[in-house]
Amino acid sequence: MEQPLVTIVVVSYNHSRFIKENLDSIKNQTYKNIQLILGDDASPDHSVEVFEEWLKENNYPAEKNFHTQNTGLPTMLNECVELTKGKYIKMIAADDFLHPESIEKSVSALEHLGNEYGMSFSDTYAINNDSQIIQDIADYDAMGKVDPSIFKEDLLKGNRIAALTVLAKTEVIRETGKYDTQFIIEDYYRWLKISEKYLIAYIPEKLAYYRLHEENISKVKAEKIEKEAALLQMMFDKKGVAKSSINTAVEKFYFSGTELSEEYLTAYRAYPFHLKKLDFAIKKNLPIPLYKILKKIF
Structure with missing residues (x-):
């Protein structure tokens, strides 16, 4: 299988404790043709220093988008999309990380499907702050393992996709417009826009690790x-x-x-x-x- 360029965008805000684990998981991918873009939204916890130290220690190339003033996640993502050179793009928060075969299996799925597919997603592990696997946050396998045309309707009833598991065609991300700063759930908005024009593929494997922090959502x-x-x-x-x-x-x-x-x-x-x-x-x-x-x- 050819290895088209894949862009991985890692975004951080106060994730310094977890950045190394995230970047190690990218370096250890079985798929190697990767453009890495690092974004930090003016974290006060020295996240940028952790990024820079890891890049130096691992001699790993990356595009950098480090803010000196906080702008919010949608603005950060829009700027990173502008830097993207890959055929495919994955966006992941720096406190989460990937299974070693995440990119390989996601690319393989999309390369073998037709042009009517705009993105793929997979199941995911839930982990705590110590990276221990804990009870699943949702049954993504049951929610995703349906006919793609049925999934279109299911997605309208509620978000069925864990963002860190998504691999999307870069042209589809650009075609469906910029991330909207008015929404907190900008990812769900994106999936709905993509689903209007394209099918979404599901990979029934746990290919990522989603961090559940102790603090509850307000x-x-x-x-x-x-x-x-x-x-x-x-x-x-x-x-x-x-x-x-x-x-x-x-x-x-x-x-x-x-x-x-x-x-x-x-x-x-x-x-x-x-x-x-x-x-x-x-x-x-x-x-x-x-x-x-x-x-x-x-």
Whole structure:
């Protein structure tokens, strides 16, 4: 098999403790035709020094995109895409790392599939801060091992892809536009845009190691992610595939008293499969018990 150039983008923010393990996993790939791009978003923990030390010790070439001011992940990724020379591209956070055969098996899958495929993803191990394998965070095997046309619909119901496992065609990343700075879940937005035009291949093997940190995600951030996921589903769902998850999410926000912006509500009302009675209740600010009664009646 030919070895087309693969670009691996490693992005860091306060990941100095894990950088060496990540870069070692790239150096130890069975696939060797790799362009390495390193990005750091002005980490205060000396991540850049760790990057530089590893490059020097291993005599390994890399493009560098080290910020002196924090800009956020989407801006960093967009800049790194501009530096990309490979036919394929993988983006990975510096606290995660790869199985030695990750690139080889991912490239092989895409090289043997047709042009209708835009990217591949795989199963992944979950690990703790000490790199010990822990309970899986999701059953990616069950979520991914379906017909690609069915997977298109499944993806509309929720993110089924661990970003660190993805290998995408660089031309597809560029074709589907820049990473959007308004979204926290910029990866899910990307997969939905790719899925509109291309099929997505699944490799039923654990080809990466995803770091689960001890600190829990904040309630505010978790709520924002949930809002964004429903909003993206509204944007991309043309057949009502995700209507249950969308309406359930909006109803949950209503029940919890979560404030929804007018922009968000406008998007919900424009979604052809929204619940009219829920929209009415939100508009009129109906008490929840009254809405539940109306829901039962109608």
